[in-house]
Amino acid sequence: MIQQIAFIIVLGAASYFIRKRILVIRANIKLGKPKEIKDRGADRMRNMLLVAFGQKKMFKRFIPAFLHFFIYIGFLIINLEVLEFIIDGMAGTHRIFAPYLGALYPFLMNLFEFLAVAVLVACAIMLIRRNIIRVKRFWSAEMTAWPRLDANLILITEIVLMTAILTMNATDQVLQTKMPEHYAATGKLFFSANLIPLFQNMDVVPLVIIERFAWWFHIIGILGFAIYVTYSKHLHIFLAFPNTYFANLEAKGHILNMPVVTNEVKSMLGLTDAAAPTGPPAEPGRFGAKDVNDLTWNNLLAAYSCTECGRCTSECPANLTGKKLSPRKIMMDTRDRMEEVGKSLSTGGAGLGDGKTLLNDYITKEEINACTSCNACVEACPVMINPLEIILELKRYVAMEESGSPASWNAMFQNIETNFAPWKFSPADRFNWANELKNK
Amino acid sequence: MSDVTFSVPTMAELAAKGESPEVLFWVGCAGSFDDRYKRVTKSFVKILHAVNIKFAVLGTEETCTGDPARRAGNEFLFQMQAMNNIQVLNGYGIKKVVTACPHCFNTIKNEYPELGGSYEVVHHSTFLQNLISEGKIKLKEGGSFKGRKITYHDSCYLGRANNVYEAPRAVLEALDADLVEMKRCRTTGLCCGAGGGQMFKEPEKGNKDINVARTEEALSTGAATIAVACPFCMTMMSDGVKNKEREADVQVKDLAELIAEAQGLS
Ligand code: SF4
Ligand code: SF4
Numbered sequence: 051m052i053q054q055i056a057f058i059i060v061l062g063a064a065s066y067f068i069r070k071r072i073l074v075i076r077a078n079i080k081l082g083k084p085k086e087i088k089d090r091g092a093d094r095m096r097n098m099l100l101v102a103f104g105q106k107k108m109f110k111r112f113i114p115a116f117l118h119f120f121i122y123i124g125f126l127i128i129n130l131e132v133l134e135f136i137i138d139g140m141a142g143t144h145r146i147f148a149p150y151l152g153a154l155y156p157f158l159m160n161l162f163e164f165l166a167v168a169v170l171v172a173c174a175i176m177l178i179r180r181n182i183i184r185v186k187r188f189w190s191a192e193m194t195a196w197p198r199l200d201a202n203l204i205l206i207t208e209i210v211l212m213t214a215i216l217t218m219n220a221t222d223q224v225l226q227t228k229m230p231e232h233y234a235a236t237g238k239l240f241f242s243a244n245l246i247p248l249f250q251n252m253d254v255v256p257l258v259i260i261e262r263f264a265w266w267f268h269i270i271g272i273l274g275f276a277i278y279v280t281y282s283k284h285l286h287i288f289l290a291f292p293n294t295y296f297a298n299l300e301a302k303g304h305i306l307n308m309p310v311v312t313n314e315v316k317s318m319l320g321l322t323d324a325a326a327p328t329g330p331p332a333e334p335g336r337f338g339a340k341d342v343n344d345l346t347w348n349n350l351l352a353a354y355s356c357t358e359c360g361r362c363t364s365e366c367p368a369n370l371t372g373k374k375l376s377p378r379k380i381m382m383d384t385r386d387r388m389e390e391v392g393k394s395l396s397t398g399g400a401g402l403g404d405g406k407t408l409l410n411d412y413i414t415k416e417e418i419n420a421c422t423s424c425n426a427c428v429e430a431c432p433v434m435i436n437p438l439e440i441i442l443e444l445k446r447y448v449a450m451e452e453s454g455s456p457a458s459w460n461a462m463f464q465n466i467e468t469n470f471a472p473w474k475f476s477p478a479d480r481f482n483w484a485n486e487l488k489n490k
Numbered sequence: 491m492s493d494v495t496f497s498v499p500t501m502a503e504l505a506a507k508g509e510s511p512e513v514l515f516w517v518g519c520a521g522s523f524d525d526r527y528k529r530v531t532k533s534f535v536k537i538l539h540a541v542n543i544k545f546a547v548l549g550t551e552e553t554c555t556g557d558p559a560r561r562a563g564n565e566f567l568f569q570m571q572a573m574n575n576i577q578v579l580n581g582y583g584i585k586k587v588v589t590a591c592p593h594c595f596n597t598i599k600n601e602y603p604e605l606g607g608s609y610e611v612v613h614h615s616t617f618l619q620n621l622i623s624e625g626k627i628k629l630k631e632g633g634s635f636k637g638r639k640i641t642y643h644d645s646c647y648l649g650r651a652n653n654v655y656e657a658p659r660a661v662l663e664a665l666d667a668d669l670v671e672m673k674r675c676r677t678t679g680l681c682c683g684a685g686g687g688q689m690f691k692e693p694e695k696g697n698k699d700i701n702v703a704r705t706e707e708a709l710s711t712g713a714a715t716i717a718v719a720c721p722f723c724m725t726m727m728s729d730g731v732k733n734k735e736r737e738a739d740v741q742v743k744d745l746a747e748l749i750a751e752a753q754g755l756s
Binding site for chain 2: 300301302303304305307308311312314315316318319321337338365367368370371372373374375416419420421422423424425426428429430442445446447448449450455456458459461462463466467470471472473475477478479480481482483484486487488
């Protein structure tokens with residue numbers, strides 16, 4: 051009974067904290083500008099199933115994809131077992147599904163154990179890749195102490211949680227022989243049976259304590275993990291789904307139009323639609339983006355979905371040749387700024403008016419000016435994030451609100467304006483090349 | 491064929507005669523002004539003549555699509571350019587556009603429609619591929635390209651931006667050349683460094699220029715010809731080859747030049 055009450059309190063507390071974080075994240079994403087994405091539902095669903103659920107883009111790099119796949123499948127399936135944990139915890143039962151599932155139950159237990167071992171091994175290899183082999187993309191400039199610790203913490207937590215499952219099952223199997231009336235028979239489980247010798251000669255009391263401890267450890271671990279995830283790059287385990295659903299479906303070369311500008315240009319050229327509704331023009335707002343609220347909610351959702359895997363940066367031509375630009379940093383900065391503003395707002399602070407902005411305080415002009423708009427980052431991202439969209443919005447702000455583009459770009463603008471070409475040639479000479487095809 | 495004249499009809503001339511072309515050849519700024527790249531424009535015109543396609547150009551009525559301005563953030567300038575070009579194109583009732591420049595291709599194809607300009611737009615790589623598969627361009631087997639090692643550098647605005655990966659390769663394969671791929675190719679092709687307005691400014695501080703990095707990758711294939719399908723890639727790769735002091739044995743050529751050469755048109 052005490053265990054049941056304790057469990058319900060723990061579960062309630064965890065739900066409270068998770069709910070609170072979800073609301074904060076939602077509010078932060080809503081700092082972004084509105085953008086309607088309601089078209090092509092079937093294509094969007096397809097992307098979500100293939101890319102998020104099916105991990106399609108991960109498999110461009112086989113080894114990490116393979117390791118990640120086990121963790122992913124393990125996560126999905128082992129969570130079925132958590133369902134049993136929760137029911138047992140609240141009802142004070144033990145392995146409540148066992149009698150109902152009959153022979154299927156030991157099979158499922160074996161499957162879960164197989165996955166637990168696979169997750170354990172995959173996490174261990176990933177820790178080695180990160181910390182001993184030091185794969186380059188995990189050590190670039192933006193991978194400061196916290197992002198590196200974040201990644202390692204999760205890997206270690208998973209290893210510990212999986213060890214808890216195996217310990218629990220091993221002690222359980224010993225108890226099945228000693229107190230069959232309380233412990234439903236699962237038979238020998240392929241993996242955890244190997245741990246039985248460790249516990250075989252123990253008395254019932256310490257065994258029960260170890261079994262209970264492992265059980266509690268596992269479930270508290272999972273709930274703690276769920277709270278922790280909301281502060282971590284591991285949010286992608288949930289947000290990868292909406293992010294791929296709302297991802298761009300147009301050709302990658304297409305840049306989002308700015309209808310505000312279209313209206314102004316049309317009226318400058320005397321092309322205004324007579325049929326267009328008159329009335330006060332919409333508040334034009336800022337051109338481009340200086341801070342997170344100038345980006346769309348879709349950009350902000352992407353920032354929360356970023357896994358910090360660095361595939362984008364490892365393909366970026368600017369980054370590869372030593373420039374400061376890193377598309378991963380663009381996403382991390384956007385998220386960090388969003389969290390900063392959100393935190394300030396929730397404590398009655400100045401929020402966006404805190405004297406800082408995404409541009410300059412987080413992302414510098416030197417970074418955005420180095421982008422070749424090559425789309426390598428967009429292509430590489432396993433969860434369909436588009437760092438280029440944010441870079442472009444920042445460039446738009448610099449060009450249109452500050453006239454702060456590099457001098458040679460301003461000269462290029464000037465040439466286009468006066469000579470209709472980005473170079474300083476006379477427009478009258480544009481067709482001279484054809485003369486070179488004559489009289490030869 | 492030394493004294494053959496290739497006429498280049500303009501839309502204004504055709505419209506005055508009440509005629510319309512099968513296709514409008516959008517030359518682009520580099521195609522009109524860049525000394526090296528003008529050779530590509532001329533090669534493409536020769537091919538159009540050789541296959542008897544009724545084409546026209548805008549001549550002095552053509553202006554920058556606005557691509558570099560838009561990518562550098564100047565949306566106003568881009569839209570001014572776009573609207574003006576769309577007015578001209580719509581004024582002539584243009585239906586189909588071919589261009590050798592992937593940036594013009596991308597902008598007219600993907601970005602003009604929402605500003606009122608909808609056309610069928612093809613890149614010259616696809617256009618050439620069609621001419622070859624229709625048998626209009628016949629390439630002799632075992633021609634001068636037989637066994638010549640060629641590597642193809644993907645233009646970002648053709649490849650990742652618009653998923654055109656195979657057409658340029660099909661054109662090169664028709665030359666009977668020995669096509670060798672760089673390690674980064676197709677979806678993972680490395681940019682030449684010129685897109686997004688980079689062509690018009692000095693690179694940011696780093697440890698290498700992107701075009702040199704890409705040229706090194708191209709040279710490591712051992713190819714004697716680096717095939718490109720974009721005016722900016724042409725400049726960047728040519729500069730890269732010069733930087734590596736390999737002008738003597740490595741050429742950078744556009745697809746149209748290679749086809750014209752194989753046809754004895756150059
Ligand atoms: S689009 Fe820009 S940020 Fe993305 S890979 Fe290319 S150069 Fe890097
Ligand atoms: S943007 Fe995508 S590719 Fe880049 S670090 Fe984030 S998840 Fe990885």
